[in-house]
Amino acid sequence: MNYFGYGLAALILIGLIVLAWRLWGAYTQRTAEEEEYERNVASLNDQQANRMSDGQIRRPIDIDTGWDVMVQRGKPERRRRRRRR
Numbered sequence: 001m002n003y004f005g006y007g008l009a010a011l012i013l014i015g016l017i018v019l020a021w022r023l024w025g026a027y028t029q030r031t032a033e034e035e036e037y038e039r040n041v042a043s044l045n046d047q048q049a050n051r052m053s054d055g056q057i058r059r060p061i062d063i064d065t066g067w068d069v070m071v072q073r074g075k076p077e078r079r080r081r082r083r084r085r
Contacts, residue, residue: 030038061069
């Protein structure tokens with residue numbers, strides 16, 4: 001190969017690197033809404049993961065306690081309702 005061939009190969013390689021850089025930048029660019037959504041999901045995951053202590057996980061639940069937990073979680077939340085005027 002002559003110098004022209006090396007130069008052409010170098011330009012093609014640089015062009016591919018620039019193209020890959022721009023595609024990666026466009027792929028990883030996040031909007032403020034997407035970042036807020038990801039923070040909310042991460043927060044919910046942390047809350048779910050830390051819901052029970054290690055002691056509760058190691059200790060097997062008896063039938064009565066399991067039933068009480070299930071009934072308690074099945075109850076609707078009590079919220080104050082405002083009157084519409």
